[in-house]
Amino acid sequence: MNIVFINSIGRNKFGGGEKWMTNAAGNLARKGHHVILAGKKNSRILNYAAQQGIETAVIEIRSDISPLTTARIARWLKEHRTDILICNLNKDVRVAGLAARIAGTPVVLARHGMLLCSRKWKHKLTLTKLTDGIITNSRTIKDTYAGYGWFPADFVKVIYNGITIPTDVTPVDFSKRFPGKKIIYSAGRLSEQKGFIYLIEAASILLKKRNDLVFIVSGEGKLEEELKTAARERGIEQSFIFEGFSPDIFPQLKGCDLFVLASLFEGMPNVVMEAMAMARPVVATDVNGARELMEEGKTGLIVPPENPEALAAAILLLIDDEDRRKDFGQRGYQRVAEQFTMQKMTDRLEEHLQFKLGEQQSWR
Structure with a gap:
């Protein structure tokens, strides 16, 4: 053809x-x-x-x-x-x-x-x-x-x-930059669709109560300065890091503790698939495709969009439960490897x- x-x-x-x-x-x-x-x-x-x-x-x-x-x-x-x-x-x-x-x-x-x-x-x-x-x-x-x-x-x-699962990914060692911190990672265009303002609000809720979390975002877009300002206004700019565009996020995914998708709408969110392929647990908003890709309560947690309180609660539920995160990550990897190649x-x-x-x- x-x-x-x-x-x-x-x-x-x-x-x-x-x-x-x-x-x-x-x-x-x-x-x-x-x-x-x-x-x-x-x-x-x-x-x-x-x-x-x-x-x-x-x-x-x-x-x-x-x-x-x-x-x-x-x-x-x-x-x-x-x-x-x-x-x-x-x-x-x-x-x-x-x-x-x-x-x-x-x-x-x-x-x-x-x-x-x-x-x-x-x-x-x-x-x-x-x-x-x-x-x-x-x-x-x-x-x-x-x-x-x-x-x-x-x-x-x-x-x-579908995804080709890379086999030779070297994880980013976030502990060198952020010793003693747990890394919550996200990626996507810095646009309204991706809901990063709600992730910033969720981070603010959590960081008021604890100082062992770092949120890292890969991506660029027209809302970059607006989102950075929002983080500064909430006093969390040292713990909410914008890394810029990255053509390959597998090393960051493999090195983080938890991946979060805060989008307001999607089709089939590729980045969630990529996180699952790196055996990372996922917290995602309930957007198109999320429930077809993920298994709620088995590979991650699904929360309503535009709800920073629900996002923060789901992050809190997983971030201190290492065994559950590992179990979700392995189940996610198996699901992608079997059904989304x-x-x-x-x-x-x-x-x-x-x-x-x-x-x-x-x-x-």
């Missing part, structure tokens, strides 16, 4: 959706398919893909409607004899999806790692007319879309994210793409 992934996310942005696309593209290419990942020039996703040996192309999509860009993409898709186009953002569907229809590309799919479709008429028009299906990573998202009444039963396909994800994706291509070709 000739497969094109297109992701027009900002040049300096790289999150779970971008990681999924590069992983999917690379593994499908290794299975013998011709795969191209397209995005903005000098973007992180293209640079990362190139480092992984994935063929890349520069396609700039800047707005929801662009007749010239659509015409250029249509010619490009024809030249590359594209069988399947997989789009990331809604504007990718509107511009590149339309181009694929003009070019006669057999299959156009949208990939939704989180809820990207509301009940707005433009979403209905875009997805029902310009795509042949949606790939998502969470049954909760599929069920939400089913409630709209727009799509056939098999239009939305759930393919869980990259091999399983790629096999399911390949099977679905082949089915969709065969289905479309049989109608022609």
Whole structure:
């Protein structure tokens, strides 16, 4: 199959959706398919893909409607004899999806790692007319879309994210920097979605009562200064550390005592999967995908979003119980190793793409 992934996310942005696309593209290419990942020039996703040996192309999509860009993409898709186009953002569907229809590309799919479709008429028009299906990573998202009444039963396909568990990770020795401290770690874009303000509030609750905890966050984003100010205002800046962006967080995950996800919404939170793969116990908010990935009370604890008191209580419940943390960590590792491997994800994706291509070709 000739497969094109297109992701027009900002040049300096790289999150779970971008990681999924590069992983999917690379593994499908290794299975013998011709795969191209397209995005903005000098973007992180293209640079990362190139480092992984994935063929890349520069396609700039800047707005929801662009007749010239659509015409250029249509010619490009024809030249590359594209069988399947997989789009990331809604504007990718509107511009590149339309181009694929003009070019006669057999299959156009949208990939939704989180809820990207509301009940707005433009979403209905875009997805029902310009795509042949949606790939998502969470049954909760599929069920939400089913409630709209727009799509056939098999239009939305759930393919869980997968991970390649690294075997040679050297854990960060946090004890050198923070002797005698227990490390609570989190990672993600410093955006409202990730709920770090609630983690700061939870940390403030705990640090008023004890001085043996350090909270460390890897990530960057537009709220960085605002969040740092919030930590300073609460007097916890020495115990709530912002580490900046890290392309590989496995060493930090393996070296921490507990991982926390404070997000307000997600699709299937990759970072929780990565923490479980490093045998770390997890406290996570009850967002899309969390209960499908985790086992409540067995691999970690799930709390309501936007509730720092509940977050603090869950952290407190685990941070002093080393045996329980080890048990949760081992159960989490086993769950990922058995059900959320990259091999399983790629096999399911390949099977679905082949089915969709065969289905479309049989109608022609």
